[in-house]
Amino acid sequence: MVETLEQFLPHPLLALFIHAALPMVIVFPYVLFAVWLERKVSAHMQDRLGPMRTGGWHGWSQTIADMIKMIQKEDIVPSRSDKFLFKFAPFLAFMGSYAAFAVIPFSSEYIGAHLDVGAFYILAVTSIVTLSILMAGWASNNKWSLLGAMRTSAQIVSYEIPTVVAVLSVIVATGTLNLMTISEMQSGTIFNWLIFHSPFLFIAFVLYFISSLAEVNRTPFDLPESESELVGGFHTEYSGMRWGMFMLTEYADMFLVSLLGSVLFFGGWNSPFGDFMSGPIWGVFWMISKGMFFIFVMMWLRWTLPRLRVDQLMDVCWKYLIPFAFVNLVLVALWEMIF
Amino acid sequence: MKKPEDIYAILKERFGEEKVEFKEDVKVVPFIVVAPDAIKEVAKFLRDDDDLDFDYLMCLSGVHYQKDTTLGVTYHINATRKKHSLTLKCIVPEENPHVQSVESIWKTANWHEREAYDMTGIIFDGHPDLRRILCPDDWDGFPLRKDYKVQEYYHGMKVPY
Amino acid sequence: MPELRTEEMVINMGPQHPSTHGVLRVELVLDGEIVVDAIPHIGYLHRCFEKHSESMNDYQQVIPYVDRMDYVAAISNELGFAIAMERMLGIEVSERVECIRVIFAELQRIASHLVAIGTYGLDIGAFTPFLHCFRDRERILDIFESTCGARLLYNYIWVGGLSHDVPTDFKDKVRDFVQYFPPKIKEYNDLLTYNKIFIDRTADVGVLPADVALNYASSGPILRGSGVNWDLRRDDPYSIYDQFEFDVVVGKGEMGTVGDCWDRYIVRVREMEQSIRIIAQAVERMPDEGDVKAAVPKRIRPPEGEIYARTETPRGELGYYIISDGSMSPYRVKARSPCFVNLSVLPAISRGSMVSDVVAIVGSIDIVLGEIDR
Numbered sequence: 001m002v003e004t005l006e007q008f009l010p011h012p013l014l015a016l017f018i019h020a021a022l023p024m025v026i027v028f029p030y031v032l033f034a035v036w037l038e039r040k041v042s043a044h045m046q047d048r049l050g051p052m053r054t055g056g057w058h059g060w061s062q063t064i065a066d067m068i069k070m071i072q073k074e075d076i077v078p079s080r081s082d083k084f085l086f087k088f089a090p091f092l093a094f095m096g097s098y099a100a101f102a103v104i105p106f107s108s109e110y111i112g113a114h115l116d117v118g119a120f121y122i123l124a125v126t127s128i129v130t131l132s133i134l135m136a137g138w139a140s141n142n143k144w145s146l147l148g149a150m151r152t153s154a155q156i157v158s159y160e161i162p163t164v165v166a167v168l169s170v171i172v173a174t175g176t177l178n179l180m181t182i183s184e185m186q187s188g189t190i191f192n193w194l195i196f197h198s199p200f201l202f203i204a205f206v207l208y209f210i211s212s213l214a215e216v217n218r219t220p221f222d223l224p225e226s227e228s229e230l231v232g233g234f235h236t237e238y239s240g241m242r243w244g245m246f247m248l249t250e251y252a253d254m255f256l257v258s259l260l261g262s263v264l265f266f267g268g269w270n271s272p273f274g275d276f277m278s279g280p281i282w283g284v285f286w287m288i289s290k291g292m293f294f295i296f297v298m299m300w301l302r303w304t305l306p307r308l309r310v311d312q313l314m315d316v317c318w319k320y321l322i323p324f325a326f327v328n329l330v331l332v333a334l335w336e337m338i339f
Numbered sequence: 340m341k342k343p344e345d346i347y348a349i350l351k352e353r354f355g356e357e358k359v360e361f362k363e364d365v366k367v368v369p370f371i372v373v374a375p376d377a378i379k380e381v382a383k384f385l386r387d388d389d390d391l392d393f394d395y396l397m398c399l400s401g402v403h404y405q406k407d408t409t410l411g412v413t414y415h416i417n418a419t420r421k422k423h424s425l426t427l428k429c430i431v432p433e434e435n436p437h438v439q440s441v442e443s444i445w446k447t448a449n450w451h452e453r454e455a456y457d458m459t460g461i462i463f464d465g466h467p468d469l470r471r472i473l474c475p476d477d478w479d480g481f482p483l484r485k486d487y488k489v490q491e492y493y494h495g496m497k498v499p500y
Numbered sequence: 501m502p503e504l505r506t507e508e509m510v511i512n513m514g515p516q517h518p519s520t521h522g523v524l525r526v527e528l529v530l531d532g533e534i535v536v537d538a539i540p541h542i543g544y545l546h547r548c549f550e551k552h553s554e555s556m557n558d559y560q561q562v563i564p565y566v567d568r569m570d571y572v573a574a575i576s577n578e579l580g581f582a583i584a585m586e587r588m589l590g591i592e593v594s595e596r597v598e599c600i601r602v603i604f605a606e607l608q609r610i611a612s613h614l615v616a617i618g619t620y621g622l623d624i625g626a627f628t629p630f631l632h633c634f635r636d637r638e639r640i641l642d643i644f645e646s647t648c649g650a651r652l653l654y655n656y657i658w659v660g661g662l663s664h665d666v667p668t669d670f671k672d673k674v675r676d677f678v679q680y681f682p683p684k685i686k687e688y689n690d691l692l693t694y695n696k697i698f699i700d701r702t703a704d705v706g707v708l709p710a711d712v713a714l715n716y717a718s719s720g721p722i723l724r725g726s727g728v729n730w731d732l733r734r735d736d737p738y739s740i741y742d743q744f745e746f747d748v749v750v751g752k753g754e755m756g757t758v759g760d761c762w763d764r765y766i767v768r769v770r771e772m773e774q775s776i777r778i779i780a781q782a783v784e785r786m787p788d789e790g791d792v793k794a795a796v797p798k799r800i801r802p803p804e805g806e807i808y809a810r811t812e813t814p815r816g817e818l819g820y821y822i823i824s825d826g827s828m829s830p831y832r833v834k835a836r837s838p839c840f841v842n843l844s845v846l847p848a849i850s851r852g853s854m855v856s857d858v859v860a861i862v863g864s865i866d867i868v869l870g871e872i873d874r
Contacts, residue, residue, distance in 0.1 A: 042627070042628075045628055046627070046628050046631035046632065047632060147511075219625060220697055229519065229859045302627075303627055304628060305625075306625045306695060306697045306701060307625025308697055309857070310533055311854065366803050367587065367588060395714055395717055397817065398808060398834065398836035400821050400836075402823060402834075413808075413821065419714065419728070422735065422736075426808065445715060446716045446845075446848075447715070447718075447841055447844060472543060473542065473543040473873060483550060483554075
């Protein structure tokens with residue numbers, strides 16, 4: 001796609017820049033929409049209406065107004081904090097999250113970087129978010145933030161293992177790390193999707209979904225923030241746009257793991273109806289719809305379930321998810337050998 | 340189920356009349372006045388005796404009797420299994436208000452005694468952690484004394500408004 | 501490599517913390533996430549209720565002040581004070597007044613328990629049950645509002661009677677609520693009570709053995725959660741509670757140990773069912789006619805003397821120790837607040853647990869700081 005852009009634009013660097021910024025065009029409006037959706041979904045689950053006024057129809061522009069408010073807010077940096085780390089952490093968080101979008105195939109014609117090690121790259125680069133959270137918690141010079149940050153690093157590092165193993169199951173089945181190739185392999189009807197490939201891949205998906213919830217710190221694994229225990233966790237001391245960056249990262253991360261899940265298990269940009277409604281533009285539509293579906297499920301869980309305790313969280317990971325994931329990986333491999 | 344006069348009879352036999360005194364003809368509920376230096380012993384006996392079995396300290400209140408220039412501690416105790424209750428009182432002079440702590444008998448007395456100390460200035464001997472509880476640690480005076488005058492300034496803030 | 505050094509961390513939970521239910525400050529000494537010691541500091545909301553009462557010109561004027569102690573269950577506070585004064589003065593109130601008082605006290609108990617279990621879910625991280633509880637609490641507050649105009653602080657129960665009569669459709673409204681509410685309890689149970697994560701977070705956490713509970717003079721759902729069968733409504737009856745049929749709910753350790761957080765929680769849920777039973781009986785019993793102010797004295801001038809009267813509020817034993825010197829204003833009013841006493845057990849049961857457990861324990865004690873600090 002870069003080549004196509006280069007034909008129209010005066011300078012190849014400009015083409016590259018536009019190419020790189022394209023996921024941003026999807027991610028930003030998506031975050032605005034997702035925050036609004038989260039409020040509406042939670043509201044309707046809780047027997048209330050949520051924002052109804054701003055912008056007229058069901059408060060659609062509430063998050064835009066919130067964002068404008070947030071930009072105008074004073075940027076408070078605690079006087080006893082480590083200033084550089086404190087200011088840098090939110091940007092690093094978003095960098096880690098955004099960089100991962102580079103290898104997501106949004107459509108058959110668009111992928112940021114056509115890497116052969118796409119799946120591996122995503123798992124690697126998203127770990128930066130952990131680092132930034134640890135930075136934020138430490139730099140705040142606040143004990144609550146520190147507790148939150150310590151929890152986060154323990155949690156994300158632990159849950160990376162089942163995530164990786166679940167992704168590995170898919171890779172065993174497909175034989176490639178390239179996400180575009182994985183998507184292409186699933187074209188055709190809905191039954192070509194990898195989730196229907198074998199029963200063990202279905203289990204792999206369940207494992208992937210649970211551990212990805214923990215990866216992006218969503219309930220029931222939202223311990224790093226755990227509003228009612230740690231006040232705000234690692235971002236207690238943040239305000240204004242820097243806090244907004246963390247919020248942005250959280251939602252972008254949710255989007256990322258949902259998209260990755262749909263690429264790995266639900267056919268990526270493929271239409272569920274075979275050739276009907278398929279093509280590069282429809283591909284973007286299907287990709288985002290599938291992602292939004294998983295985001296809705298995450299919201300649903302968040303507003304239904306309580307939160308685990310930190311030791312129980314570790315129990316779930318080390319005593320259940322990891323052994324299951326490894327056994328499942330062996331079974332996936334056996335299935336591939338036999339059939 | 341025992342009446343206060345029965346309990347008094349038991350207490351008198353055990354501790355002697357100089358330590359316990361029965362006030363019968365008072366309005367609503369009769370009570371027993373216990374010497375401040377015997378209250379712990381009496382409380383322990385009341386709790387541990389099988390017939391009395393007072394396992395529950397309902398309330399402990401500090402009172403300032405301005406007319407008599409004394410301070411008093413009132414104990415309302417109750418037996419959850421035997422279902423009887425009793426009122427005890429300790430009366431101490433205003434100048435040197437020392438009462439034995441019953442914290443070791445009923446743990447709940449810990450906070451009650453701190454409150455009584457905070458509000459009326461009664462000192463409970465043997466209390467493990469006698470600090471103010473409701474007022475700030477460096478507050479002056481004891482608010483529930485009848486002659487209490489609020490301090491003019493607290494950390495530079497004007498107190499009476 | 502130099503010797504690695506570890507040290508305990510002191511951290512202040514509160515006074516501005518989302519899960520301390522107000523302005524409680526708990527000084528936590530932490531070893532990692534393990535609580536070595538928890539020291540509660542209270543008094544941030546101290547308003548000298550007792551001193552205020554002493555300067556009132558009339559006993560009736562104390563009632564708006566007792567409202568403001570436990571502002572989640574104001575009626576129960578008023579009832580306690582009214583009963584103490586009526587015993588002191590020897591006033592008998594009519595059957596109609598007693599029935600209305602019981603209905604209100606039990607409605608208030610349900611409303612208060614709804615707040616308790618809703619916010620408890622919130623503490624554990626479940627957001628939705630909270631708003632469902634508030635939806636149903638609204639119905640109760642609507643009944644209160646239509647009766648006395650207030651939704652939170654009622655000044656409704658007076659010494660000797662009530663401030664004014666109930667509206668004509670009062671019985672229908674209460675009957676509607678009695679019909680409406682029981683299915684909702686099942687909803688809470690499905691959503692929160694028997695949720696696996698909720699059970700994991702609360703069972704075997706903050707275990708309070710029965711003898712410790714008694715020694716700390718805990719009361720209400722805390723004491724009953726520890727398996728002690730003790731309810732003042734049955735064991736030291738006041739008003740006309742001895743004429744109603746209801747069960748005293750105790751914790752049985754169904755999900756863990758007797759006296760854990762889950763037991764304290766379930767006692768509240770099941771008590772709401774019992775309150776509905778009492779309300780249903782009281783509505784049928786309540787006479788339609790009668791002056792609710794008939795026994796309200798014009799001037800209250802009790803003889804010299806003192807009284808300690810206790811009632812079972814949603815949070816436990818609320819006692820009033822009132823001393824009269826024979827004048828129009830009280831000489832001393834001491835409120836034995838259930839939360840104050842219940843909270844004092846916190847250090848004993850939170851040692852050795854984790855930070856998240858402290859939140860669960862404080863939530864299960866169900867404190868209202870207005871009453872602790874008075």
